[in-house]
Amino acid sequence: MKRRDFLASAGVVLAGRTLKAMMPAQAAAQAAGKADHSLRIEPCSIEIAPGVTIKTTAFNGQVPGPLLKLREGVPVTIDVTNASNVADLTHWHGLAIDSLNDGAMEEGSPMIAPGKTHRYSFTPKPSGTRWYHTHAGAGDNLALGTYSGQFGFLLIEPKENPAPWDMEVNLAIHHWEGSFVPMVETMRAMSANVPQTNGSDVGYKYATINSHMLGAGEPIRVKQGQRVLMRLLNASATENVVLALPGHTFKVIAMDGNSVPAPKSVEVLSLAVAERVDAIVEMNAPGVWVLGSTLESSRKQGLGVVIEYAGRKGQPVWKDPKPADWDYTIFGLATPAPSAYKSIELTFRDIGPQKGSKFDTWTINNKAWPDADPVMLQEGRKYRLVLRNGSGDQHPIHLHRHTFEITSIGDKFTSGVRKDTVNIMPLDTVEVDFVADNPGDTLLHCHQQLHMDYGFMMLFKYA
Structure with missing residues (x-):
């Protein structure tokens, strides 16, 4: 169903x-x-x-x-x-x-x-x-x-807010006018996620940051020497994004609203669907720049915004950043997290279009919602979720009502990075720990609307 x-x-x-x-x-x-x-x-x-x-x-x-x-x-x-x-x-x-x-x-x-x-x-x-x-x-x-x-x-x-920055900017990414993309080859060209599924996917005509396409709205006006806190949100239904601001770096201080133990400066930011990143940008490269997608096709759709320094005019400049893999663990600690009370293994797969549907059906441990078996929790216990992506798609996994800690990605151990959504790459395994400290039914799902609607959900229940 x-x-x-x-x-x-x-x-x-x-x-x-x-x-x-x-x-x-x-x-x-x-x-x-x-x-x-x-x-x-x-x-x-x-x-x-x-x-x-x-x-x-x-x-x-x-x-x-x-x-x-x-x-x-x-x-x-x-x-x-x-x-x-x-x-x-x-x-x-x-x-x-x-x-x-x-x-x-x-x-x-x-x-x-x-x-x-x-x-x-x-x-x-x-x-x-x-x-x-x-x-x-x-x-x-x-x-x-x-x-x-x-x-x-x-x-x-927070109850105490030191605000060690000069300016705050909230930037929400969204894609518009989705359409069915039935063929895998076309689908890969139109989707930033590079899907490998058998059924249809969704492609988009336009993209915006906040309410405008690149170049259509007012630029973000800054002054040299300012420290700007950028709160970035991927509010798209299905598209993960990678962003850059030529001539600048992003000092990541929080993910999904939670401070990271090891803030780092990076040239590119990766935001899966539903993820947020808080980053401080030092305005030390005067000019007119494009903050936007690293994909030219996405920038042409509108995914970007102009950053304009005081006293500078002209066409906004884009320069491709150096290729870089996104790695949550660089913002965490190298020490392994303490062991959990119990491990829960969850494997995600697609089983192709069902009953004439245009889209793949998704399963957790071989069952699709609403037939997926709930997992019972004991209040106060710490659990380790072993999230195995058995598919060729990326999956931003969201756990409601709780915050989890990333404890390993593949064979790399880490601790300290606390999130509510984590993107799992194709055929990869990510482990996260959470404490069952908020009784009540709790939903876990892929935040891609297309996957969630077609089976990719399950419940945790407290005993």
């Missing part, structure tokens, strides 16, 4: 059960008056370049949605009104939150019917760069789910 079919058959029942369970708390929240923040899911049109207008669904009629700044440990209420014509819900990505408020139907979060408003109530933690987005299924409708413009930055401010 496909995720979309499951949503149709089980969503109403599940939403009814969860709404009944939470009615007292929900009624109390509504009685408390106006929410701290309000979001509205609604159709909108955005002009991403002169003469190029995208019709999509977004929050409050803008892409990205409103920047939400919350304080760590301070309870918050957020009203989300669904002004679209399909049921939807909002996921608070990267937060240690309860299952009902997490915004994933598979965990029991209620769907928001068209015309209705739902109040999310939670205490935000941990601090760092998080984000919010729809968690609805899309199936073969490439206008729904994360193919749409339903995403925004969610910054959880």
Whole structure:
């Protein structure tokens, strides 16, 4: 059964059960008056370049949605009104939150019917760069789910914030106007992920950073000597990206909102779907530059933004960086992580298109959602997930409601890098540790919408 079919058959029942369970708390929240923040899911049109207008669904009629700044440990209420014509819900990505408020139907979060408003109530933690987005299924409708413009930055401010930089810039990457790409050869040319699957994939016509294609919006204006904190988010539905800024390096200080133990300066950044990187850029190369994809074809789609120094004009310059492999472990410690209570092996494979579908079905330990067996956890125990990619695709694996620590990539041990999404390369194995410290149903899935909709999900349940 496909995720979309499951949503149709089980969503109403599940939403009814969860709404009944939470009615007292929900009624109390509504009685408390106006929410701290309000979001509205609604159709909108955005002009991403002169003469190029995208019709999509977004929050409050803008892409990205409103920047939400919350304080760590301070309870918050957020009203989300669904002004679209399909049921939807909002996921608070990267937060240690309860299952009902997490915004994933598979965990029991209620769907928001068209015309209705739902109040999310939670205490935000941990601090760092998080984000919010729809968690609805899309199936073969490439206008729904994360193919749409339903995403925004969610910054959880720490109790103490030293802010050792001069300027902050939030940059969200997205791809637009997806279409079916049926042939493998064409698919590889159109997708930055270089997929090796048998079925169709998704190719895109346009790409943006925030709401504009490269050169169409206002440049990011900087001054020589400034230290600029760039918060970068890959909010695409299926496309991983690699970025560079000629003449500059990125000092990576955090991944997925979590500080890295060994900050390093690199020439290129790799962001799989749903990943975030916080990096400080020293503005010490005056000129007009392109911050954009290392792929020329992606820059032509629009994936870039102009960086303009004060007093400098002219055409933005691009220079290809030296080839470099992305390696999470350089930002971690060389010491192995302590052993875990139990190892859980999860192998991912595609089994080709099923029942006339255009897309491959994906399995975890040979079973596709919703038939994938749940894994039982004991509260307080530390578990090691052995994530084996048995396919030719990259997979950004996301664990809801918890933060994990990368402990090995292939035969290379590491520790200290804490994330909520990790990209696993074809035929590679990555091990991560997490503590089962947040009881409730917990979803694990590939964050590529195409894979998630076609079976690539499973649940962890607490005993």
